[in-house]
Amino acid sequence: xPNNNTEIRLKPGREKSLxxxxxxxFSGAIAQPPQEADKPAAxxxxxxxxxxxxxxxxxxxxxxxxxxxxxxxxxxINRAFFRxxxxxxxxxxxxxxxxxxxxxxxxxxAEGDALPGIIIDLYNDFLVIQLLSAPADMMKNEIVGALLDxxxxxxxxxxxxxxxxxxxxxxxxxxxxxxxxxxxxxxIISEYEWRLAADVVHGHKTGFYFDQxxxxxxxxxxxxxxxxxxxxxxxxxxxxxxxxxxxxxxxxVDSSAPALxxxxxxxxxxxxxEAKFRNTRADVFELMRxxxxxxxxFDMIILDxxxxxxxxxxxxKGCRAYKELAMRAFKLLNPGGIIFTFSCSGxxxxxxFTKITFDAALDSGRDAVILRRLAQDADHPVALNHPExxxxxxxxxAVNNS
Numbered sequence: 001x002p003n004n005n006t007e008i009r010l011k012p013g014r015e016k017s018l019x020x021x022x023x024x025x026f027s028g029a030i031a032q033p034p035q036e037a038d039k040p041a042a043x044x045x046x047x048x049x050x051x052x053x054x055x056x057x058x059x060x061x062x063x064x065x066x067x068x069x070x071x072x073x074x075x076x077i078n079r080a081f082f083r084x085x086x087x088x089x090x091x092x093x094x095x096x097x098x099x100x101x102x103x104x105x106x107x108x109x110a111e112g113d114a115l116p117g118i119i120i121d122l123y124n125d126f127l128v129i130q131l132l133s134a135p136a137d138m139m140k141n142e143i144v145g146a147l148l149d150x151x152x153x154x155x156x157x158x159x160x161x162x163x164x165x166x167x168x169x170x171x172x173x174x175x176x177x178x179x180x181x182x183x184x185x186x187x188i189i190s191e192y193e194w195r196l197a198a199d200v201v202h203g204h205k206t207g208f209y210f211d212q213x214x215x216x217x218x219x220x221x222x223x224x225x226x227x228x229x230x231x232x233x234x235x236x237x238x239x240x241x242x243x244x245x246x247x248x249x250x251x252x253v254d255s256s257a258p259a260l261x262x263x264x265x266x267x268x269x270x271x272x273x274e275a276k277f278r279n280t281r282a283d284v285f286e287l288m289r290x291x292x293x294x295x296x297x298f299d300m301i302i303l304d305x306x307x308x309x310x311x312x313x314x315x316x317k318g319c320r321a322y323k324e325l326a327m328r329a330f331k332l333l334n335p336g337g338i339i340f341t342f343s344c345s346g347x348x349x350x351x352x353f354t355k356i357t358f359d360a361a362l363d364s365g366r367d368a369v370i371l372r373r374l375a376q377d378a379d380h381p382v383a384l385n386h387p388e389x390x391x392x393x394x395x396x397x398a399v400n401n402s
Contacts, residue, residue: 006034006044008059008067015048018055021385023111025057025067034059040134043070043077058135062170068116068133082146089113096378104189106210106379112389118143121206123187123198125155128206134169144178156180160206192217194244195269196237197262211376211392219302219340220245226299231284236263238302243272252279253287288328301329302340309345318345319356326360333399342394350393357395372396
């Protein structure tokens with residue numbers, strides 16, 4: 001068990017954010033780091049300049065966010081702690097009815113479940129964990145032990161600690177079986193009325209994007225008899241949902257050949273006839289320009305690009321890209337058509353994203369209305385004391401028939 005008996009002392013007046021239950025302590029707020037300041041610590045006490053206890057946190061000297069809070073109580077961070085927190089996260093998913101509509105979901109969503117640096121996903125009878133901070137990495141044995149306590153019948157636990165953010169923590173990439181069996185090359189998961197294939201070893205993130213589950217369901221509700229263009233499709237989850245809901249035709253567009261192969265597999269899993277879909281490998285921006293020249297129109301367009309703004313230095317460039325995508329999508333819509341447009345960039349606020357979409361409609365000459373505002377599903381909860389955990393924002397926008 002890692003040692004708890006060190007301390008971070010804050011500068012005068014810098015305790016306010018912790019008293020407001022903020023999970024993060026930035027390096028500039030620290031007056032006195034732990035005794036071994038250049039080494040990460042699994043758990044340290046954070047105190048005010050007057051010595052008042054504030055929280056127990058993990059310490060990451062190589063990160064600008066030097067400490068992330070485990071608990072605002074003076075308690076030990078051990079296997080029992082993680083067992084209690086993960087059990088609470090599981091109960092939250094039960095209350096949100098997630099297991100009733102999906103066989104795979106996010107079990108622990110980092111700060112959203114008050115467990116910074118820890119992602120845990122359940123794929124049927126396999127667990128996949130991703131440890132994103134040095135303190136979380138140091139607590140790996142305690143986390144895995146807690147999972148085995150709570151899920152004794154699980155077939156296997158697989159680690160996907162291969163996200164780039166680990167480099168900022170001075171951590172190596174790590175991937176492999178932690179417990180039990182190797183996951184199969186393909187895990188078939190169920191989601192509402194459709195089935196989807198997930199590759200937890202080679203796929204993005206831990207193998208699948210659970211955060212869009214409810215938005216796929218919403219898109220399916222409006223897809224019947226519509227032609228659907230699914231841009232940045234990845235493995236075609238939106239298209240599979242739309243096709244299962246009797247869309248007239250769906251087209252997946254992505255630059256990745258392996259992703260489109262899985263998209264085809266997902267169509268086959270749901271018994272969608274070949275005549276009802278097409279997978280196109282292309283650059284999305286170039287294809288949209290070509291379809292505009294060819295006057296090729298659709299009744300529904302899904303815009304779910306990867307993160308286009310990963311730092312404040314890329315904000316302007318990323319916003320221009322979001323606007324171009326939305327503007328070209330408006331131009332490709334039939335009268336009465338619908339766009340589902342998304343941003344997973346945390347630096348792009350809902351207000352800014354709405355303005356970008358409004359400007360795109362204006363510049364494309366289309367009158368449009370917002371039918372729904374969209375967000376991540378309930379297995380990606382947003383902690384009220386950590387608004388940064390609200391990262392996915394989306395709009396369902398309809399253009400007028402005229």
